[in-house]
Amino acid sequence: MSRPSYLARRGDGRYFLQIRLGKQAAQLFGLPLLRVSLRTGNFNEARRRLVDNLGWVQELIEAPDLEAMGTVLDVRLQAYVGRGLPADERLLAERCAFEHEVRRFLTRAQERGYGYPMRFPQMPTLWVDFVNQNKAAETNIARLNVRRSYEAGRREASEATNEGWAPEPKAALPAPPDAFDPxxxxxxxxxxxxxxxxxxLVPANVAPLAPSIAPLxxxxxxxxxxxxxxxxxxxxxxxxxxxxxxxxxxxxxxxxxxxxxxxxxxxxxxxxxxxxxxxxxxxxxxxxxxxxxxxxxxxxxxxxxxxxxxxxxxxxxxxxxxxxxxxxxxxxxxxxxxxxxxxxxxxxxxxxxxxxxxxxxx
Structure with missing residues (x-):
């Protein structure tokens, strides 16, 4: 029997990881299916991100209770924060998916009365640092993408110019109407x-007056x-x-x-x-x-x-x-x-x- 890929696709073309949970995991998660967004519509990139996320997803599914799940999350948070800001979109997608699962764990722990701060005292601080790193990385990567697009467009324009292409002259904008001055x-x-x-009024045989003389x-x-x-x-x-x-x-x-x-x-x-x-x-x-x-x-x-x-x-x-x-x-x-x-x-x-x-x- 072939191994399932756990890869699914939404109606808008975006891919996500999907795993059907066992009875014990379904009770722990409160869901029959675990879905993790891969933040891409490219199939090849989605397969790579699927492999990146399967490791920590399997660890969470195998956790028998909230304490075991909290241990997995605490260790992962320490590792992510220690690495610093993610350098590319693939690492950022993995961290954002993991961030979503940490939020769900904190919500379930609060609903079920589990005092995770007593068991994992560093988790609140690590959680704040982890989220701040993700936000900063999103800003940096977005800025780099804009710069890459600009450089790519400028390079293509330069190549087209060298090949003899010339941009069409822009049509002259109509002059704005003057303000009404009665x-x-x-x-x-x-x-x-x-x-x-x-x-x-002036006869033909009379020389015209100088312009400086008032008509009246x-x-x-x-x-x-x-x-x-x-x-x-x-x-x-x-x-x-x-x-x-x-x-x-x-x-x-x-x-x-x-x-x-x-x-x-x-x-x-x-x-x-x-x-x-x-x-x-x-x-x-x-x-x-x-x-x-x-x-x-x-x-x-x-x-x-x-x-x-x-x-x-x-x-x-x-x-x-x-x-x-x-x-x-x-x-x-x-x-x-x-x-x-x-x-x-x-x-x-x-x-x-x-x-x-x-x-x-x-």
Whole structure:
């Protein structure tokens, strides 16, 4: 009759040692079968590890009681700890399997009231040193495996390069989108519109002005906005231009009315906050004040209805009562609704629209 190999394989391809226990050993172990993991899926390596583990496994199976089993484990622990850290994965697999059996022995001894520390006083200390050595060895071997894989990959790449292989060029990554900057966007649109409008206003026989001269300086505010004079736009007050802003557009330009109703609230806030200035009075300092005030507009939560009819009323309510029960509007609201509304207001459909937009951003 051939000798059994005691080698079995799990469903995931990993091998383990398996021995059916006799009646006495089954009562001692509390199991009908003794299984020991070999920590490998390679058949040839599993056979070698099977031979390494059979020695101490047979000693444990032949032990008649816990004291005899403890003697085997104590002697083995002294030998393993005396050898120091395992140098390769095969020795580490043997020690890890033995570690598992020591844990089961300690559990059974505690359950059955066997005082192994009295019989083997060095075992607790040896056990701690043994486990620490295994953990350190696992870390070292894992680091060495990573290094070996790296060196093997680098060697293969070098050989492939010598044979004429060249890596494919990496595709250029798309540039990350720029952060949304409403001020920069409006300023670019304004500059383009001003340049186009000045080209229409300056006669052909007049030399163009130097770039350093402000466009507003060449136009005198003499007539009203309805006359078509662009200078009138910058000399009118914001409230007058707001009425022009709400004037129905022609049927041909009906699409330009979209979104104007939503812009009225923030334009009215600018009028109330700045005191209804003329467009040519919107200095850089006033525009900065308006910019800093927009984040201080709370939402309607916890504000009485009579004090929340306009953005300016909500702004003054927060200024007078504090922010203990109030919540600021989100950055998205400021960018899309407030800045978007001011941008829409800056695009009035009259001849002075370009200069007015320039005045908004002086």
């Amino acid at each position: 001020i920069a966007m409006i300023d670019r649109l304004v500059q383009d519109a001003v340049t186009q409008r000045l080209a229409q 300086a060449i136009i005198a505010p003499t007539e009203s906005i309805n006359s078509g004079d662009p200078a009138a736009s910058v000399s009118d007050r914001m409230s007058s231009l707001l009425q022009e802003f709400l004037r129905p557009a022609s049927q041909k330009r009906q699409h330009t009315m979209k979104g104007r109703g939503e812009a009225v609230a923030v334009v009215q806030f600018a009028i109330d906050f700045l005191g209804d200035p003329r467009m040519n009075e919107l200095t850089d300092d006033k525009w900065k004040l308006l910019d800093e005030a927009l984040p201080d507009i709370p939402n309607r939560d916890n504000i009485p209805r009579e004090a929340a009819k306009t953005l300016y009323q909500r702004f003054k309510y927060a200024e007078a009562r504090g922010w203990a029960e109030l919540t600021r509007v989100t950055t998205t609201t400021i960018k899309r609704r407030y800045w978007g509304g001011l941008y829409k207001f800056s695009r009035l459909d009259h001849p002075g629209e370009a200069l007015q937009r320039r005045a908004l951003l002086v």
